[in-house]
Amino acid sequence: MGYLCFLLWVFLVKKGYQDTDTSLQSSIITKVKGVTFTNTSELGERLWDVADYVIPPQGRNPRPNTWVGALVMNWSPCRGTPSQVPLLFRQSESIPDALCYRDSDCPPGEPVVAGNGVRTGRCLRVGNMQRGTCEIFAWCPVETKSRPAKPLLGKAEDFTIYIKNFIRFPKFNFSKTNVLDTKDKAFLKSCHFGPENPYCPIFRLGSVVSWTGSNFQEIALQGGVIGIQIEWDCDLDKASSECNPRYSFSRLDNKFSENSISSGYNFRFAKYYRDGAGVEFRTLMKAYGIRFDVMVNGKGAFFCDLVLIYLIKKSHFYRDKKYEEVRSDGTPEPEEAAAGPGLAEQPEAQHGGGSQKENGSPFSLSHRLRSPRVNPRGETYSSSLTVVWSAR
Numbered sequence: 001m002g003y004l005c006f007l008l009w010v011f012l013v014k015k016g017y018q019d020t021d022t023s024l025q026s027s028i029i030t031k032v033k034g035v036t037f038t039n040t041s042e043l044g045e046r047l048w049d050v051a052d053y054v055i056p057p058q059g060r061n062p063r064p065n066t067w068v069g070a071l072v073m074n075w076s077p078c079r080g081t082p083s084q085v086p087l088l089f090r091q092s093e094s095i096p097d098a099l100c101y102r103d104s105d106c107p108p109g110e111p112v113v114a115g116n117g118v119r120t121g122r123c124l125r126v127g128n129m130q131r132g133t134c135e136i137f138a139w140c141p142v143e144t145k146s147r148p149a150k151p152l153l154g155k156a157e158d159f160t161i162y163i164k165n166f167i168r169f170p171k172f173n174f175s176k177t178n179v180l181d182t183k184d185k186a187f188l189k190s191c192h193f194g195p196e197n198p199y200c201p202i203f204r205l206g207s208v209v210s211w212t213g214s215n216f217q218e219i220a221l222q223g224g225v226i227g228i229q230i231e232w233d234c235d236l237d238k239a240s241s242e243c244n245p246r247y248s249f250s251r252l253d254n255k256f257s258e259n260s261i262s263s264g265y266n267f268r269f270a271k272y273y274r275d276g277a278g279v280e281f282r283t284l285m286k287a288y289g290i291r292f293d294v295m296v297n298g299k300g301a302f303f304c305d306l307v308l309i310y311l312i313k314k315s316h317f318y319r320d321k322k323y324e325e326v327r328s329d330g331t332p333e334p335e336e337a338a339a340g341p342g343l344a345e346q347p348e349a350q351h352g353g354g355s356q357k358e359n360g361s362p363f364s365l366s367h368r369l370r371s372p373r374v375n376p377r378g379e380t381y382s383s384s385l386t387v388v389w390s391a392r
Contacts, residue, residue, distance in 0.1 A: 018235075018237070018301040018302060018303060019171075019301070019302055019303075020299055020300065020301045020302075021169040021170070021171035021172055021299065021300045021301075021302075022298075022299045023169075023170060023171065024065065024167055024168070024169060024232065024296065024297065024298045024299070024300075025167065025168040025169075025170060026064070026065040026165060026166065026167050026168075026296040027165070027166040028061070028065075028066075028067035028163065028164070028165055028294050028296065029162075029163075029164040029165075030067060030069060030161065030162060030163050030164070030292075030294070031050075031161075031162040032050050032053075032054050032071060032159060032160070032161050032162070033050060033159065033160050033162070034049075034050070034156060034158065034159030034160065034205070035047065035048065035049045036048050036153055036155050036156060038152055038153070040152065048153060052072075053071055053072040053073075053153065053156075053289075054069065054070070054071060054072075055069075055070050055072060055269075055287070055289070056069065065295065065296040065297065066293065066294065066295050066296070067292075067293075067294040068291065068292070068293050068294075069291070069292055070265070070267075070289040070290065070291045070292070071156075071159070071205070071289050071290045071292070072153070072287045072288070072289040073151055073152065073153045073154075073156065073219070073220040073221075073223065073288055073289050073290060074148050074151045074152040074153065074220060074221060074222075074223070074287070074288040074289070075152060075285050075286060075287035075288065083273075083281045083282070083283055084139040084140060084141065084270075084281060084282050084283075084284055085139070085140060085279065085280070085281045086137065086138065086139055086140070086280070087137070087138070087139075087140040088120060088135055088136070088137055089135070089136065089138070089140055090124045090132075090133055090134075090135055090136075091112055091115050091116065091117070091133045091134050091135070091136045092115075092116075092133070092142075093133055095112060095113075095114055095115045095116075095133070096114075097112050097113040097114060097115060098112045098115055098133045098134045098136070099131060099132075099133060099134075100123035100131070100132055100133060100134050101123065101130060101131055101132070102123055103121055103122055103123050105123055105134070106119040106120070106121055106122060106123050106134035106135065107119060107121065108120055108121035112134060112136055115136065115138075116136060116138040116139070116142045117136035117137050117138025117139070118136060118137055118138070119134045119135070119136055120134070120135045120136065120137055121135075122134070122135040123135075139282065139284070143284060143286075147222070148221060148222075148288065150221065151217060151220035151221045151288075153220060154217055154220050154221075156205060156220065157204070157205055157206030157209075157216050158204060158205070158206065159204075159205040160192070160202050160203065160204055160205065161202070161203045161205060161208065161292070162188075162201060162202050162203075163178075163201045163203065163228065163230075163294060164177065164178065164179055164201055165177060165178045165201070165230055165245065165294075165296060167232050167296065167298060169234070169236070169298075169299075169300035171300070171302075172236055172300055172302050174234070174236055174240075174243075174300055176232075176234075176240065176243055178199060178201050178230065178245045179199060179200075179201055180197075180199035180200065187200070188200070188202060192204055193207075193247075198244065198245075205290075208226065208228070208249055209226070209290070211249040212226055212249045212250055212251040213251065214226075214251050219290060220288075220290075221288065222263070222264035222265075222266070222288055223264040223265035223266050223288035223289050223290060223291070224251060224253050224263075224264060224265055224290055224291070225251070225252040225253040225265050225290075225291045225293065226249065226250070226251060226252065226290060226291070226292050226293070227249070227250045227251075227252045227292075227293045227295065228247065228248075228249055228292060228293070228294045228295070229247065229248040229249075229250070229295050229296075229297070230245050230246070230247055230294070230295070230296045230297075230298075231245065231246045231247075231248070231296075231297055231298055232245055232246075232296070232297070232298030232299075232300075233246070233298055233299060234298065234299070234300045234301070235301050236300050236301060236302040237301070237302060237303050243300075252293065253265060264288065265288065265289055265290070265291045266286060266287060266288045266289070267286075267287055267289075268284060268285065268286050268287070269284075269285055269287065270282040270283065270284050270285065271283045271285065
């Protein structure tokens with residue numbers, strides 16, 4: 001009775017009759033759509049489309065099965081920096097690494113830690129003070145730290161994000177995508193992701209933010225990081241239509257501490273110009289945005305013929321058809337000898353594996369279909385399974 005319960009647990013609960021593949025291969029393609037208009041004192045009238053607020057344009061893949069990109073929700077010229085030019089000036093006394101007593105304290109070419117530029121080799125003092133600060137070469141004027149009062153793209157809730165995902169389980173040569181297989185060219189122009197359209201990978205931006213439990217106006221003001229998880233847990237013994245993606249959405253930055261320095265998401269970039277005299281200057285921008293980390297995971301499970309070979313009443317018949325004995329000269333024996341003696345009653349097996357033999361192990365392993373190998377009794381078989389033979 002206990003043995004029967006164990007078998008039921010292995011095969012029905014844990015699906016021990018299935019072989020699994022966790023080496024998921026995945027590709028992620030994204031597109032964002034949406035247009036809005038703003039009129040501010042800093043930027044004036046401006047029309048915004050995807051070329052303006054998606055950075056970088058194609059996203060990036062920092063590791064397998066992931067995609068990272070950002071939508072800029074709020075930006076402006078950094079306070080105090082309408083236009084910067086490279087100049088020599090005295091570093092602020094508020095920067096500890098810039099303090100000096102003599103010129104030798106300011107080695108030329110060395111950057112000031114947490115400062116704004118590189119040292120020139122001069123220690124500049126005010127009046128008769130013994131202590132001064134290093135002269136630096138940097139973009140001037142320097143940035144004045146500040147936070148935005150309201151979001152620039154606060155009306156971007158209806159922007160859409162298209163997330164196309166291709167997946168493949170190489171062990172079973174099974175591929176699928178999260179886009180509905182249809183010839184209707186108008187499908188993706190009108191659908192949105194939801195319970196009625198699980199195979200429409202077009203997500204409304206405001207909905208994605210709300211599914212994380214966040215407020216859109218808050219995240220549009222100071223930025224944030226959102227994780228989008230796509231899970232493919234597929235029983236490949238069933239129809240392909242039963243292998244469906246499952247989505248989950250979460251806020252990854254620290255949104256719970258209102259004044260935390262770790263909350264939100266921002267970065268800086270610059271636009272460079274030259275005036276009529278050929279002098280270079282730049283406008284420094286600080287952008288607050290929503291960073292998206294799209295992550296794909298999954299596993300595929302498929303029927304393993306271990307059950308047919310060893311556990312059913314007619315297993316010898318299936319085994320006779322499965323295996324083929326080969327003479328030392330490489331020619332097959334007559335069919336009646338194909339079953340061959342020497343197979344263990346219940347060897348362990350794994351589908352698609354290669355040959356291996358561990359030092360000190362009392363077992364030896366056979367190999368794949370149509371790849372002849374010799375078992376412990378000297379008989380040659382070929383199999384699509386990697387069979388663990390009985391102890392010697």
